[in-house]
Amino acid sequence: MLAGRTTTEELLAYLVSFDTTSRNSNLRLIGFVRDYLEAFGVASVLVPSEDGEKASLFCTIGPEGVGGVCLSGHSDVVPVDGQPWTTDPFTLTPKDDRLYGRGSCDMKGFVAACLAKVPDMVASKLSTPIHILVSYDEELGCTGVIPAVRKLGVDLPLPRACIVGEPTLMKVVDAHKSGTGYVTTVTGREAHSSMPQLGANAIFASAELIAELDRLRAELIAAGDASGRFDPPNSTLQVVGIEGGTAGNIVPRRCVVKWNLRGLPNFDEEALVARFERFARDVVLPKLRVEAPEAEIETHFTYRVPPLAPQPGSPAERLALRLAGQNATFAVSYGTEGGHFQAQGVPTVICGPGSIDQAHKPDEFIEVAQLRACERFLDGLIAECT
Numbered sequence: 001m002l003a004g005r006t007t008t009e010e011l012l013a014y015l016v017s018f019d020t021t022s023r024n025s026n027l028r029l030i031g032f033v034r035d036y037l038e039a040f041g042v043a044s045v046l047v048p049s050e051d052g053e054k055a056s057l058f059c060t061i062g063p064e065g066v067g068g069v070c071l072s073g074h075s076d077v078v079p080v081d082g083q084p085w086t087t088d089p090f091t092l093t094p095k096d097d098r099l100y101g102r103g104s105c106d107m108k109g110f111v112a113a114c115l116a117k118v119p120d121m122v123a124s125k126l127s128t129p130i131h132i133l134v135s136y137d138e139e140l141g142c143t144g145v146i147p148a149v150r151k152l153g154v155d156l157p158l159p160r161a162c163i164v165g166e167p168t169l170m171k172v173v174d175a176h177k178s179g180t181g182y183v184t185t186v187t188g189r190e191a192h193s194s195m196p197q198l199g200a201n202a203i204f205a206s207a208e209l210i211a212e213l214d215r216l217r218a219e220l221i222a223a224g225d226a227s228g229r230f231d232p233p234n235s236t237l238q239v240v241g242i243e244g245g246t247a248g249n250i251v252p253r254r255c256v257v258k259w260n261l262r263g264l265p266n267f268d269e270e271a272l273v274a275r276f277e278r279f280a281r282d283v284v285l286p287k288l289r290v291e292a293p294e295a296e297i298e299t300h301f302t303y304r305v306p307p308l309a310p311q312p313g314s315p316a317e318r319l320a321l322r323l324a325g326q327n328a329t330f331a332v333s334y335g336t337e338g339g340h341f342q343a344q345g346v347p348t349v350i351c352g353p354g355s356i357d358q359a360h361k362p363d364e365f366i367e368v369a370q371l372r373a374c375e376r377f378l379d380g381l382i383a384e385c386t
Helices: 008-017 027-038 105-118 118-123 147-152 201-223 269-289 315-324 338-343 368-385
Strands: 044-046 053-061 069-075 094-095 096-101 129-137 161-164 175-177 181-186 237-243 254-262 297-306 330-332 349-352 365-367
Touching: 008 027, 008 105, 008 175, 008 297, 008 368, 027 044, 027 053, 027 105, 027 368, 044 147, 053 118, 053 147, 053 161, 069 105, 069 368, 096 105, 096 368, 105 118, 105 129, 105 365, 118 368, 129 368, 147 338, 161 315, 161 338, 181 201, 201 237, 201 254, 254 269, 269 349, 315 349, 338 349, 365 368
Parallel strands: 069 129, 069 161, 161 349, 175 330
Antiparallel strands: 044 053, 053 129, 094 096, 096 365, 175 349, 181 254, 181 297, 237 254
């Protein structure tokens, strides 16, 4: 266990060494963070997952019963399977003013910087508390943070501002798109492929549904982005997976299509999904049921990341712009946990070290200069809260 003051790089090396790929437990990392906080007299609260295999960790430094500022980051990372890494992804490797390792940028670098500043937070006798929240399963649709966020203002303090430290090159982001995953399952009827008239081909039906999704995608592109802030400048729709068929001599009974939407903050997602479901019900399903009355087409959502809507002049925006020395905010197309905080009534912005361009790739890295910029940001926060 670490003892005494520890640098951001040293802490990041420890955090990267824990393989917290979302399919794994994060409890060893959370235990490490909890022990580190306790070494400075900081108590923390565990918010476990339903199965107890994972947990979020929440702590408060400074006075209790005051809103304060929350610094939030997730502990899980995406898989390295099949990626051509040139370094060990779970060993932080310095090279040319960069630190390589899975999660170094997304987003253990921010968590490490926050932890490195804990001794200063404790020593400063804060008059406004700083809260730190480390979550799980962000990479699975921002689901892990939800139980902890729902406790804010109930069992845990309700912050007056939240800064989610996703990689933005330390630019202040006040808006991002929503993200929703869908699974459409087509069930037809099996038959010998020499007698297709006796079956109902689920893959052919799925092809029609995918073509409809492509038409809807084109409409979203044509509709554009009235705000002019997003890249790409529109809500987006993507088919991301298809699974179907059993053998070359069997009419496929089942096919699963996975697709997702990333909507602008004011996008009417329900209306688009309703259109797709009407097309499935009124156009595609009747063809299947000519030979297979039992045929079905069902669509379910698998996750939902709410959008982050701009809140001009909010406490979070004013604070982050001041600390970052900036006078303008930005928008991004990727999703974060920020929308969950905002939905809970906490003004939220995104601001953290590193570039999203490095996230999820082999040889993921963060520049040391970005960690230094984050540390200066946090130094300013400590001064503001003292």
